[in-house]
Amino acid sequence: MGQGRGNARASLVGGLAIICIFLALTQPAIAAIYNVGGSNGWTFNVQNWPTAKSFRAGDVLAFNYPRSQHNVVAVSRRGYNSCSAPRGSKAYQTGKDRIRLRRGQNYFICSLPGHCKSGMKIAINAA
Ligand SMILES: [Cu+2]
Numbered sequence: 001m002g003q004g005r006g007n008a009r010a011s012l013v014g015g016l017a018i019i020c021i022f023l024a025l026t027q028p029a030i031a032a033i034y035n036v037g038g039s040n041g042w043t044f045n046v047q048n049w050p051t052a053k054s055f056r057a058g059d060v061l062a063f064n065y066p067r068s069q070h071n072v073v074a075v076s077r078r079g080y081n082s083c084s085a086p087r088g089s090k091a092y093q094t095g096k097d098r099i100r101l102r103r104g105q106n107y108f109i110c111s112l113p114g115h116c117k118s119g120m121k122i123a124i125n126a127a
Contacts, residue, residue, distance in 0.1 A: 031058040031100075036122065041065050042072065042110070045119035055126045057103035067095030070120065073111045074099065080107035080123055083116035101126040 034053070037046040042065040063072045072092040073085040085091070091111060092099065099108070103126055110120040 031060055032056070033060045033062055033098075035062045035064060037064075042070060043120065044115065047119040047121055050122050050124045055101055055124050057101055057126045059101045059126065061099050061101065061108070061124070063092065063097040063099065063108075065095055067093055070110045070112060070115065072097050072099070072108055075107045075109055077105060077107060077123075080109060080121055083109060083121065085109065085111040103127070 032055075034055070036042050037049050040046070042063040070093075073079075073089045075085050075089065079085055079089075089111070101124060106124045106126060108122050108124075109116040
């Protein structure tokens with residue numbers, strides 16, 4: 001009787017251990033969170049901030065900025081190069097936006113007039 005309960009507990013513990021090991025092996029590494037622009041935040045001339053950093057799909061970009069001054073719009077390569085957001089693009093504008101990177105190229109600009117052309121744009125390749 002007592003022994004049966006002990007066996008049940010042992011197999012429960014063993015089962016949980018197996019599940020934990022399985023999760024550890026199959027889950028991707030814990031996503032990193034990057035503060036875009038470092039201590040300056042999301043602002044003008046942030047264009048070169050991604051240089052020499054390596055990003056992975058699932059990492060999170062934290063855009064921190066005064067919400068009355070900027071926004072963040074995910075755009076295509078063309079939008080990035082031309083500093084234009086397609087009509088109807090979703091603009092993030094909370095001042096502390098968190099955006100998860102997708103695998104491949106990710107482009108973000110501030111769509112307020114002139115800001116992107118003043119270097120308020122980033123292109124990131126997520127592995
Ligand atoms: Cu701006």
